[in-house]
Amino acid sequence: MIRRSTLSLALLALMGACSLAGARSKPVALPDARLDAPLATGQDQVAVLAGGCFWGLEAVFEHVKGVKAVVSGYSGGNAMAARYALVGTGKTGHAEAVRIVFDPKQVSYGQLLKVYFSVAHDPTQLNRQAPDVGPQYRSEIFAASAQQQEIATAYIAQLTTAKVFPAPIVTKIEPLKAFYPAEAYHQDYLRLHPNDPYIVYNDAPKVVNLKQLFPQMYKGS
Template sequence: MPIRPLPLVALTAALCLGAAAVAAWPETPANAAAFPAPPAEKPGIKGDQVAVLAGGCFWGIEGLFEHVRGVKSVTAGYAGGVKADATYRAVSTEKTGHAEAVRVVYDPSQVSYGTLLKVFFSVGHDPTQVNRQFPDVGPSYRSAIFPQNSAQREVAASYIAALGKAQAFSKPIATKIETGAFYPAESYHQDFLRRNPDNGYIRRYDAPKLAALRTTWPALYR
């Protein structure tokens, strides 16, 4: 019997699920006040700023940051590789060097870069997993930060060190600070969580991120 190809979105969901066993979502901070605060930043930053973060399948990270106060837009895409290979089909081979990532445009007068990192580390993903994020396995699902300037790089490095010193997690933090351009993903990936709230993957792995943001950092949720 010939194999009937899956529709594009169904194929995407199947690839995003991967073949690994399902793992439980990590616990959010029991005491939000005890979770280390990000380092202080230089005051007076003017105009919209950009943060690029990678923490597993970009559907959930994108959907999470769309609900953070002060964020103006979020784009799903690929970071850390070259433009020619920045396609879902190519990146899914795990040979291009890209990470699934998001480009967050934010207003620094409303939310700081460090606060975005606090959300990223505390409720966005499990930063202790190496080259995977629960059922998604491979370097494209790695935990990584792509600073857009030297100030962001300094904040990111200081915060990772502070989280390690505070033993915020039971395992070492695997998040790497990297360089590389960002390339938007295909249109069918954009706003996937918002457009597909009943998708099985979204309900199992990404809806809990929104719930964790709302309960752990209510002042940041919108």
Template sequence: MLKRPAFIVALALAAFPYCAQAETAVVIPPPQAAAPSDGKDAGLQTAVLAGGCFWGVQAVYQHVKGVTSAVSGYAGGAQKDAYYQTVGSGRTGHAESVKVTYDPKQISYGKILQIYFSVAHDPTQLNAQGPDEGPQYRSEIFPQNEAQAKIARDYIAQLNAAKVFKRPIVTKTETMKASFFPAEAYHQDYATLHPYQPYIAINDAPKVANLKKVFAAEWREKPVLVGEKMGE
């Protein structure tokens, strides 16, 4: 991640003062149970997570050790409506999401969720995330199997019981595997390619900084980029 000049941050804060909340991370306990799919002999696994604008969520997981790919896209709706302008209406059922492919020999599904709830987004905001509003910005986990669904549900119950957050978690857990559709190419790697854009500087760069601070053991300096996977 490129270092942001101080004057750019100051200008962005002046323009978007309500976005300063992104600077705060919530340190939370890990899940009490581990998913069976996290076995040492398992192949690559997939997690699909929605937590507001996909730019920031993608940027976080691109810096996580053990993640081999993080792709921005849409989940929860039909393929025919899986386009940015259409999803932006809030009427397609989609949520802006990120498909995280990871190696369970290096990182567990539980750790993926711990990062999700701690630094990737605020799970107590209903149908919104910072300056973005609408059901397409909702907090939702799309489990890829029943094991993931149980881990997610149990973890939400654990965090709520411990009153980790000041407000209840509103994160939904889809009961059936939802299709994921990659977003348009110009959305991929957006936070890395546009580090000085005010929205990124205020809302997303702090999430990546919090990842490095709170999850130092999982931090990877060089992000894994979609463009590199495509040979760009």
């Protein structure tokens, strides 16, 4: 599998038409989740979400107020195969995902899902996001609790009924079994490599969209 960082600007230009056709160029304004956990004092909580390249997901959620830490990694497969070279084959059962640690006093799980569906990825793309294709790039929510599963299920049903997207939502939901951190060079990739062509074209716009659509939730670097 070719590492994304090796993509040149020339290659991105050649694939631009395909990427623009597969990527959503503008964020989608979404309603709040009707079913959500209220903001409340308590221990930090964890959300695990998958939706394309983990670089972009990590970058978006690192800029959400109330989020304390975001780690890129793999979920959905076993520990032995949780390595980039193997996950990249699309045969291990993993999805590229992020583990989000958040303060429930500042941000709710439903609010994180609103960001996830609106600016972090396109939930109508099956086993792909923009130029990245394969089941490892699928849209999936790994629920860390029964409450999270209930909220996620209800929100997808709410968005489906409201017909906020031009195509059906394909996001899967399953209980979180394990999360495996990715290799060190994948962590904080946008922050460390802001001029990487892949980042400039695919992921940096997501952070801009977050700031524009959710100014009250946005935090700087």
